[in-house]
Amino acid sequence: MVRIIVSIKQVPDADDLRVDPVTNTLVREGVPAVVNPPDLHAIEEAVRLKEKYSGKVTVITMGPPQGEQALRDALAMGADDAYLITDRAMAGADTWATSYTLFKAIQKLGGADLYLFGRRAVDGETEQVGPQTAKWLGIPVIGYVKEVKELDERHVVAVKSTEMEEVTMESPIPAVLTIMDTANKPREPDINSLIRAKTAKIVKFSKDDIGAEPNKIGLAGSPTKVIKVHPPPKTRNPEIRKVSEPGAIDWLAEKIRESLKEDSSSTAQYVKPQPKVKVQGEIWVYVDHVSGAPNLASFEIMAEARRIADLMSTKLGAVIVGDNVDSLVELSFKHGADKVYHAVTKGYNYYDNDVFTMALSKVIQKYKPEAVMFPGTRNSRELASTTAITVNTGLIADCTSFEVDDKGVLNSTRPDFGGKEMSTIICPNSRPVMVTVRPGVFRPIRLEGKGEVIREEIEDLFTRFKVLDRKALEKKNVLAEAEVVVGVGRGIRDPSNIKMIEELASKLGGVVGVTKPLADSGWYPKERQVGQTGTTIRPKLYIAVGISGAVQHLVGISGAKKVIAINNDPEAQIFGNADYGLIGDLFEVVPELIRRL
Numbered sequence: 001m002v003r004i005i006v007s008i009k010q011v012p013d014a015d016d017l018r019v020d021p022v023t024n025t026l027v028r029e030g031v032p033a034v035v036n037p038p039d040l041h042a043i044e045e046a047v048r049l050k051e052k053y054s055g056k057v058t059v060i061t062m063g064p065p066q067g068e069q070a071l072r073d074a075l076a077m078g079a080d081d082a083y084l085i086t087d088r089a090m091a092g093a094d095t096w097a098t099s100y101t102l103f104k105a106i107q108k109l110g111g112a113d114l115y116l117f118g119r120r121a122v123d124g125e126t127e128q129v130g131p132q133t134a135k136w137l138g139i140p141v142i143g144y145v146k147e148v149k150e151l152d153e154r155h156v157v158a159v160k161s162t163e164m165e166e167v168t169m170e171s172p173i174p175a176v177l178t179i180m181d182t183a184n185k186p187r188e189p190d191i192n193s194l195i196r197a198k199t200a201k202i203v204k205f206s207k208d209d210i211g212a213e214p215n216k217i218g219l220a221g222s223p224t225k226v227i228k229v230h231p232p233p234k235t236r237n238p239e240i241r242k243v244s245e246p247g248a249i250d251w252l253a254e255k256i257r258e259s260l261k262e263d264s265s266s267t268a269q270y271v272k273p274q275p276k277v278k279v280q281g282e283i284w285v286y287v288d289h290v291s292g293a294p295n296l297a298s299f300e301i302m303a304e305a306r307r308i309a310d311l312m313s314t315k316l317g318a319v320i321v322g323d324n325v326d327s328l329v330e331l332s333f334k335h336g337a338d339k340v341y342h343a344v345t346k347g348y349n350y351y352d353n354d355v356f357t358m359a360l361s362k363v364i365q366k367y368k369p370e371a372v373m374f375p376g377t378r379n380s381r382e383l384a385s386t387t388a389i390t391v392n393t394g395l396i397a398d399c400t401s402f403e404v405d406d407k408g409v410l411n412s413t414r415p416d417f418g419g420k421e422m423s424t425i426i427c428p429n430s431r432p433v434m435v436t437v438r439p440g441v442f443r444p445i446r447l448e449g450k451g452e453v454i455r456e457e458i459e460d461l462f463t464r465f466k467v468l469d470r471k472a473l474e475k476k477n478v479l480a481e482a483e484v485v486v487g488v489g490r491g492i493r494d495p496s497n498i499k500m501i502e503e504l505a506s507k508l509g510g511v512v513g514v515t516k517p518l519a520d521s522g523w524y525p526k527e528r529q530v531g532q533t534g535t536t537i538r539p540k541l542y543i544a545v546g547i548s549g550a551v552q553h554l555v556g557i558s559g560a561k562k563v564i565a566i567n568n569d570p571e572a573q574i575f576g577n578a579d580y581g582l583i584g585d586l587f588e589v590v591p592e593l594i595r596r597l
Helices: 037-053 065-077 095-109 129-137 191-199 248-261 297-311 326-334 353-367 378-390 495-507 516-520 551-557 573-577 586-596
Strands: 002-008 010-012 033-035 055-062 081-085 114-118 141-151 155-161 165-172 175-179 202-205 225-230 239-242 283-286 316-322 339-344 371-375 395-399 401-404 410-416 421-426 433-437 452-457 466-472 484-488 511-514 541-545 562-567 580-583
Touching: 002 037, 002 065, 002 095, 002 129, 010 065, 033 037, 033 065, 037 055, 037 065, 037 114, 037 141, 037 175, 055 065, 055 095, 065 081, 065 191, 065 202, 081 095, 095 129, 095 378, 095 395, 114 129, 129 141, 129 175, 129 378, 141 165, 141 378, 155 175, 239 248, 248 541, 248 562, 248 580, 248 586, 283 297, 283 378, 297 316, 297 371, 297 401, 297 433, 316 326, 316 353, 326 339, 339 353, 353 378, 353 452, 371 378, 378 395, 378 433, 395 410, 410 433, 410 551, 484 495, 495 511, 495 541, 495 586, 551 573, 562 573, 562 586, 573 580
Parallel strands: 002 055, 002 114, 055 081, 081 202, 114 175, 141 175, 239 580, 283 316, 283 371, 316 339, 339 452, 371 433, 395 433, 484 511, 484 541, 541 562, 562 580
Antiparallel strands: 010 033, 141 155, 155 165, 165 466, 225 421, 401 410, 410 421
């Protein structure tokens, strides 16, 4: 009989969050709390495994007393029992302190065969708690699971899906799995299940019940600290016209032509800033790769890391883990690195969490960098999470901007709650500062540099994983690579009308992207969703048609060189985040644009 523990989180319903215009802070009073939506897939997968293999599903959550409702929702879906870890001392925990608390609660419960987590938390997009809990427990983790293929008393076989490949892996149990949203469709509980869940007993644990050390929980035990919360900044100065104005559509067509003529270079010119401080350690960037083929997001963030290193009067190091990676060494120098640290893992060239965590941790502990920046790719997020626990430091997730203060502290800013607010976070006492950086935000630089290569051969390597199959994903992310994207939202009214948008995109040599509601409704493929929870894009031109401008969508288009908006609502938020806008009916404007272009 298999025993499964599912860890869930209760989050404010992001659709009901709003910003107070006076204080510029989120209004949370009266906002309903819901089960973190990705966790529903973890619950569903656990219940399916129980039904297939026979067993028991326990669901746990850490949070305030009202977290009880999330547990009852899980019980209604088929979980057998539920535990609430609640204590005022646990408030304000970051992922390091949260995963430690879950680890202590799991010990109290006597452990399990499988531990399931949702892929991410929608309030902070961290993707860290599952892998970090695995590290506390000392067990393997398979992240980004799209399918659990087999389970017996000794092993689990699962398919892991990343941006570049799918890997079928066997792991001994106990193990942690983080479940993808595409793995299943969460069930709707029937009335009898809802009634049973409403009256079920929820067991509560305090910090003392689980034996948690006070200096490792809550705000006090968290290595990272939020120092500022603010609304997203305005980054554009919009020029808006009405379709009723003479020549308005001709004006818009000309703005489209001008935008298409702008420099399309994928690299940025680098201007070295004046240093602000001098720090001892270096700034490192982890170079993500698949058997030596780089994930280009690594070189995007190397550009920003170059700036941070210069502000701190220190060197920029690229850190590469693997065996045959000579080409990555040269590419790292060309993208701004002063040094390359190669952690040599003989016989292991593909990412393996056991091997790569050991290798990266050893070079960090030996050379003591000031900060390590990771591209926000799936393997890198997982590696950053487990490495942060190994080297005992904080990890700040999904960052989109950075600054250095006068004391030399790295200030990392990320969007929270679907981009409705921005949080600036520091890691005041632990080193290195570790951050994951969202792909598509920065543009790489090209420098004809050379530098020192430091090779460290990592010994005593071992892995608990057995790779049964590896399949490269042939399809490219057309949204991320497109120079022109025409986005469409609910203003299109009916999926059949998207043909008109496809015609406009084709006329411009571009592709169609859609907002989250359209993707969720099945009006267009999910891989064409633009936004924080879809694809972050950086085209030469983005045209938003019938899109109101939800903040999570705005976050996803912030890297576009030019944004043009067409909407009949003059108050639509998209206009405040565009370079040019036309107020008018898209069914009038778009056909005329097609004719003029």
